[in-house]
Amino acid sequence: MSFAENGVVPDDLSLKLTGIVNEEKPFLRVELFEELVSSIPKDPESKLLVYHAELWPAANVPWHIHNGPLLIIMLQGDVILQFDDDEFYYKAGDVFVEPVGVVHRAYSPHPEVPMAGIGIQITPPDRDHIVNIGQGPTESKPTTAPQGPKLPRPRLSGRLAGS
Numbered sequence: 001m002s003f004a005e006n007g008v009v010p011d012d013l014s015l016k017l018t019g020i021v022n023e024e025k026p027f028l029r030v031e032l033f034e035e036l037v038s039s040i041p042k043d044p045e046s047k048l049l050v051y052h053a054e055l056w057p058a059a060n061v062p063w064h065i066h067n068g069p070l071l072i073i074m075l076q077g078d079v080i081l082q083f084d085d086d087e088f089y090y091k092a093g094d095v096f097v098e099p100v101g102v103v104h105r106a107y108s109p110h111p112e113v114p115m116a117g118i119g120i121q122i123t124p125p126d127r128d129h130i131v132n133i134g135q136g137p138t139e140s141k142p143t144t145a146p147q148g149p150k151l152p153r154p155r156l157s158g159r160l161a162g163s
Contacts (some may be wrong), residue, residue: 033095039069041124048122049129055079055108055115063105063133068123070098077115080107103133 021027040046046068055061055077078091083104090096098104108115123129 039100043124045125046122051119053117057110061106065131067127068121070121073118075116077110077113079115
């Protein structure tokens, strides 16, 4: 049975992080991400989506946009966000925000390890969280994982779908 096929979380799915705390230091909080985000919906009520995402090695997510900011916590593997003329690389342990209203797709460049992450998205109540676009600005595959430092973060603003 596949989680991706039926949307049901298997009983044996777990995430184990160890080696951070011990008896002498029983608690630790490490700030992973802090950024000013102007794209949080201003509505009195907003939709909150929290999900687990996986992307098979060398696979793409279809071209799409987000109607609200999406925070991704990378748990495993790596991913390249591909835009019209830019690419941004993230790996396990990274935390980033995907832009609102900007057409992009994700690509898993690792040849053997699937990308896995947790997504947290806040969207206005009258909009879908994600809108698939279909054909994107390019059908060429992104580059493989870059050598050297990570690429910079993408911009965080754009146009909402349906506006």
